[in-house]
Amino acid sequence: MKFTIIFNANAAGGKKLRLINRVISLLRSNHEVELFKTVSETDAKKVFDDLSKRDFDRLVIAGGDGSICFAINEMIEKGLEKKLIAYIPAGTANILQIETGIKKKAEEIYKVLISNHSKKISLAKINDKYFFLMAGVGFDSKIVKSINANVKKYLGKIIFAYKGFMHFLFLKNEKMRVEVNNEIFDADWILCTNSKFYAGPYSITNDTNIFKPSMIAYIFKDLTRLKLLYYIYLILVKGDLSSAKSVIKKNLNEIKINKINYPLLAQVDGENCGYSEQIIIKTTDKFINLLAP
Numbered sequence: 001m002k003f004t005i006i007f008n009a010n011a012a013g014g015k016k017l018r019l020i021n022r023v024i025s026l027l028r029s030n031h032e033v034e035l036f037k038t039v040s041e042t043d044a045k046k047v048f049d050d051l052s053k054r055d056f057d058r059l060v061i062a063g064g065d066g067s068i069c070f071a072i073n074e075m076i077e078k079g080l081e082k083k084l085i086a087y088i089p090a091g092t093a094n095i096l097q098i099e100t101g102i103k104k105k106a107e108e109i110y111k112v113l114i115s116n117h118s119k120k121i122s123l124a125k126i127n128d129k130y131f132f133l134m135a136g137v138g139f140d141s142k143i144v145k146s147i148n149a150n151v152k153k154y155l156g157k158i159i160f161a162y163k164g165f166m167h168f169l170f171l172k173n174e175k176m177r178v179e180v181n182n183e184i185f186d187a188d189w190i191l192c193t194n195s196k197f198y199a200g201p202y203s204i205t206n207d208t209n210i211f212k213p214s215m216i217a218y219i220f221k222d223l224t225r226l227k228l229l230y231y232i233y234l235i236l237v238k239g240d241l242s243s244a245k246s247v248i249k250k251n252l253n254e255i256k257i258n259k260i261n262y263p264l265l266a267q268v269d270g271e272n273c274g275y276s277e278q279i280i281i282k283t284t285d286k287f288i289n290l291l292a293p
Helices: 015-028 041-051 065-077 095-100 106-114 139-145 149-155 157-169 225-237
Strands: 002-008 032-038 058-063 084-089 118-126 129-131 134-137 176-180 183-187 189-193 216-220 247-251 254-259 264-268 271-276 278-291
Touching: 002 015, 002 041, 002 065, 015 032, 015 084, 015 106, 032 041, 041 065, 058 065, 065 084, 065 095, 065 129, 065 271, 065 278, 084 095, 084 106, 134 139, 139 157, 139 189, 139 264, 139 271, 149 157, 157 225, 176 216, 183 216, 189 254, 254 264, 264 278
Parallel strands: 002 032, 002 058, 058 084, 084 278
Antiparallel strands: 118 129, 118 278, 134 189, 134 264, 176 183, 176 254, 189 216, 216 247, 254 278, 264 271
């Protein structure tokens, strides 16, 4: 088989880089491998432009959840969404790796890459961008925006923990107006998830995962430090936020979020998505075929 591997050099270092190289070495022993190393979105876009004119069997993304999200959008834009996509986990949280149960061992990843076992991953959309894990507007999007990409590469989860703690200490909410299922709320934080897991191996819902065509919205109306501590407790002990009476939970097809005083800042699959005046998050009938155990 002919494998095309796109390696996000900003996502990996140390052990992750060794893992990627080992997987590539295993593939090259019996298959044709073409490797593209990217250091920016501009680089990656050029690669996908080129791939739309090439013939290959499987597309492998070596990077984090944000790298997969970027690849999905490029594949759809370039008409490559029917291609089998595979994954070498080399990011920070690697939620996709946790959801799929892919082991972080080169030999196990290699077995997945050459197999014919794939699963459909349902895609949601935030404005004009597709995502497969989650979208957050508010507390977590501020944390994501505050993290330098180079620092994240070397410090990994430590920098997320540090920045999360700082935003917890200096909590500053900015109200937004939320429309969902013919109801309107003012809220401080919105978290819409296709994924069971959040911020790593931490379950936040028992009602969905990336293989189900469904999305859960958690609406945090009045976010405080004390409530945040309680939510962390529920995640660690119960693995589900649903029992929190101060959180509005919605099974949804679409949610509209409008600014009140400040532009809306969003994060999508752990990456900064920038500011908007209005955000619409909705389920879609789109999916990708991911090679998985």
